[in-house]
Amino acid sequence: MSESSAVGSRAHISLSERLQAITEALAATAVPHDIFKITLSPILEAVEALSGAIFLVDATSNHLEIAATEGHRSEEAILWQAGPTDRYTPVTDALRQRAPLYFERAGVLTDTYPALKAQTDGVTVASMAVLPMFLDDRPLGALVLNFNEARSFAMQEKRFLETLATQCAVALRRRRILDTLERRAEERAVALEAFVDFTETVGTESDVLRVAQHAVHLLGLRFPGCSNGYYILEDNLWKLRVHTDDLYATPDFLDSLRAGVPLDTPISAAALSSKEVVFVDGWDAEREQVEGADMYGTVALYPLIEDGVVRAMYALGLKNQTHWLDRDKAIFRAVGQSLNLALERAAQGQRLAAQSLELEARSNALEGFAQLSRELTTQDNPLLLVRKAQEVVRSLIPNGAAVYSELQDDVWRLRSQDGEVHHSELQQVLDAGISKQASHGLVLPYLTRQPCYEEAQDHDVDALHERVRHIGASASLPLLVDGEVRGIFALLLFERRRWSAADKAVLETVVRNLGIAVERALALQALNRSQHYLKVAADHAPILLFATDAQGVFTLSEGSLLKKLGLEPGQAVGRSATEMFSHESDLRDGHRLQRAFRGEETHDLTRFDSKGMVLETWFVPAKNKAGDVTEVVGISIDATERLRVQQQIERANRDLQRSNTELQAANQELEAFTYSASHDLRTPVRHVMGFAELALVAMVDAPNPKAQQHLEVVKKAALRMTALIDGMLVLSRSGRQNLKTELVDLSALVTQAQADVRQEFLGHPVMWDIAVLPQVQGDRNMLQQVMTNLLSNAVKYSARRAQSEVRVWGEESAAEWTIHVRDNGVGFDAEYAQKLFGIFQRLHHEREFQGTGVGLATVRRIVLKHGGQVFAQSHAHAGATFSFTLPKER
Template sequence: MTPDPAPEPAEHEMPALIQGFDWAATPLGPREDWPISLRVVTELLLAQPLPMIVLWGPELIQIYNDGYRIVMGDKHPAGLGQPNQACWPEVWDFNRSIFEGVLTRGETFTFTDQPLALRPSDPTGPGYFTLNFSPVKDDHGAVGGVLAIVTETTARVRAAQQAELHRITVERRNATLEAFAVLTRDLGLETDALTLIRRVQEVVLPLLAAGFVGYYVPEDGLWRIKVQVGLASFPELQAAVDAGFPFETTPNLLIPWRSGQAHYQDVYDPAADQLLGNNPYPQATATLPVRVNGQVQGVLGFALNDTRVWSSVDRAVLGTVERSLTLALERLEQTRHAEQQRAALQAANEELEAFAYSVSHDLRAPVRHIQGFSGLLRKGMGSQLDLKASHYLGVIDEAAGRMNVLIDAMLELSRAARLPLRLGTVDLEALVLRSRQDLEMEAQGRAVQWRVTPLPLVTGDQDTLQQVVSNLLSNAVKYTRPRETAVIEVWAEAREGAWAVFVRDNGVGFDPQYQDKLFGVFQRLHLEREFEGTGVGLANVRRIIARHGGTVSAQGVLGEGATFGFTLPR
């Protein structure tokens, strides 16, 4: 049978125990013979809820109250009336000097917030108590004993500990946020993957503890380290890191590689990674998978010299590191791919432009020959040239002239892409004024209303921007030819980071469904017999504006006019 548990002591049992105790068997003698001061202090401590004990006489005989029973623990009730040294031999060497100071010199001692495991079953750990030792005078004014008062401070101490932990957590969080602000900036600027990973290591390792961090990738059956910050805890381990760990038998790296999940060890087991011997191996590790476009590319491993319980804050920080590094590497990969595409496109464009330039040059000679021999034929036949033959030669001359115009347009388009831009401050109003002067002959005899608002100074290449303005104004004058009164408006709008410049006319307009074709080479929406042109001007405008970092636009309604615009960075 299981014995009944020992009954809990009564809440106020000490007065009865002291009253019924055989004090005559102790050095104190019967209670009626006690000094008045001892009897008074005994009554006083029995009336107090605080744990209190008086140690009387040279033998330090113990008398304590109900509150002090928790301090006595299993030494109660046998400790009542017992000399302190006999009751507490395990702490006598420490207590003796205190008691001597109180008894012989009348000193007072206070020990603040001492951790004491007075409640072994308390899951929150030891409590905290302030211990005060002070002298008690006998009836003759000499020190007759020691009064010890125990005040529990557990709530205050734990509140202070929580406040300090909160302060440390906030400081660490602030340091982490500052570090991530720097890291985020650096990740956006860096263009080399391994340099980017090193920067992550340099920022994050100081947030954790002393140790080292490495980036490992599998090569030829081994985990090869590509980037490392900090050194291993002893030279032989660093040599093993440099040589490479076996791929299949290093679970600390293999687990995150295969699972795609971070792997944390509060207490690192080196034997699991085939690291043997009594050496100062890392005590705690965290290994994170490094992904690019969903595929694990390597493992970022933190090895700390001291044990560490990886808290939720730690895991959140490292989780953010993992995600930030993945995004940065993916952005870097996208940038590299885009740069390769841009380089290939640029090479293709340069080749195409060189071809167009070469073809345009090469076409001039046969066109000159056609024109030359046509003239010789006309001259040689003289009066024998009938009307039909003269018409045929006229068609040849017109076609050759048309070919020369197209060749000139192709050369101009090629030059617009090949010539370097000479950037400076450009006055758009001056460009418009010059273009209007150049168009005076074309507009002579027509009613043209110009509505030009003040235009800004911009940054660009003056010569090529003059081509843009001249082309747009020339088109406006040309396509308003059927109107009795042509109205041409020019204005600019300030936008975020750019100037937008517009040219609007009340001319023949165009069908909006074809507006995407307007800026293409040799694209025309009107018959040549109606409006002359090569179909290259707007393509040239688009190319020049694109080289300035801007965009072009067109809006129109057939029979109601059109608005063309371009933007330039501010």
């Protein structure tokens, strides 16, 4: 086809047909470049324009940008330039007038806009059409067409151009809507991901402040530019603790929120009285009495309730709207409810942790008391007993010093101390002695005979206040021996402490058992003295000797009892006077004497009530060669002191037996509680797992990703609860199970533990360094648990290394073996080493390392049951060494 034929063909295409084709093409695309191309090329051809351009207003509505051009000659480039919308140009004028402008004759353009000629160095066009475009009544831009000669625009051409400009605006509007939808979809995806993360955090995190941080992040994504934060109730003020970053831009306002908002502001008072969420439309900072908060249009406050009392508040302020939408209210309520759930669970967790600590403290106390009782049974040194009791107490309640003082001549004398008091002048005062009334902590328990606990030390009441200001808390308990105060057992702590029921039970039980042990030690001392005196008397001279003639008349020889009995050496005592040896025995009728004359040796303890003495008396017959009894020889020893000592020992033994019985019963009760609680918890956890599985199965035909994700969180939480229950049962069984002692090869146990650990950490490389270990006396199955737990921990906490390195070796001493397990893992802060072996105690977050916090508690219980000790050494990020001892002889 020739060029003239092509031109003729195009001429036959009507403007309406062209408009239809362009409209269809624009409807099929949403790409800005294609929109500009589809618009400019056909329109230039349809109206035979020289060139064209599309101008767009930027997001600020203050500037015009050239979005696309077509057909421009190089000299025209300076005619169409971007610039501010407040300039006086054809484009800005058309947008202001909201109407198209047609310049049909040459010179009209420069006459109308004289500055245009100067701005463009004289470059002009013969005629021009400027077609404004609007988006939702807002200026969008303009379509500009230039012609190289003057021309008139027919009505049909104007309708064509104006309709085409509208269609271009619609296409651009659709593109912007798509951009907005994509941006909102992306924002919602991010918000949804944040909400899922927040939901998981609420289900697993027990730290309310961390949950609040997630809530702040979530609402910040959902409401861009908002302010939101978590407030706690302190000193009758709402004090901001967690908040969005936008508040840093208003430091004075932020400082005032951190300092505290009064409880009687209208919005706070409404939330406190109703205990319901409060939404305020048309926020007025002056009316609401919150200075500096005038940037907000709407504010909401959610009261967080624990045990029926408002404990905290969560606030959200929006700056770009003055009314709350129902959708936004629902989102804020959901976040507030989740926060409230976290607060309740944290409180419950704190109560459970406190109960767990009390149970652990009670268990530790029982184990410590059992060990202390074993060590004290043969001890007759009271101060050594006190020192051992101090060591037990400081192992259960660390970060302090234990001191024991006795009152002598109105001065408190330090008799035993375990731990430093960290103050040289205080130590000098303790060493020198304290006057009777100088220390409140010693006088009060001495006078009341009751324990005295100070949770926040009142230094001004004590005469030693300048020397004890570093003491945060103290406990002073009277040591009662034979019903009298023998001394004061005191524990000084260098931090504030709330003395729990478990703490008090530990201290009071230790001191009560210490008093029993001291009574027994004093009785043993008296018995040893008595035995010594008897031995001296037996080795040197009889205490009292007497003999009878054939008629049974006694003759007394010399002895130390003569003066006590009012007798003289050589004095004869007739048979009727034999009552002096016993008012209660059969000697009164001469039966014992007759038995002695018949050749029977007799023995009796005879009490002299009037003289307060007890004689231990023997009658021994003396026989001639023919076997006939010729006389009876007797010896009496003053056994008064020994009988009193024996009675004290018997009483102390009865008290000790009763105390041991109570301790055993308490231990059995604790074990039974743990075992029963673990079993009782299995059924509800099994129900949770079962119904979660059923719900997931029910969603197969109608999937709900959000609900399925929540159910997976429930399943994970139930699995963790199951693991905790299993751990409690293992710990309970290790306490209730009796030892089956045999010869155990520890090397064989380590080999089995290595095999178990390899299965647990498949594919992770481990370099083992296992030394030859000894054979010990113990329970094989229990010791296998110890080795497997320690090796599993070593690999678990070093699993982030390229290769785990685990070394196991033993050390021998005269009385015991010490076994060490060292790893190259993350280690721990040595300050918290005491917490490692407590039940449910963890020094790392569960997200970092899986576990229940029961393994090391089980290790400790088993080792203690074998008569050994456990301990650990480490520095953070430098690996750890866990060790335990086993005695050579049980």
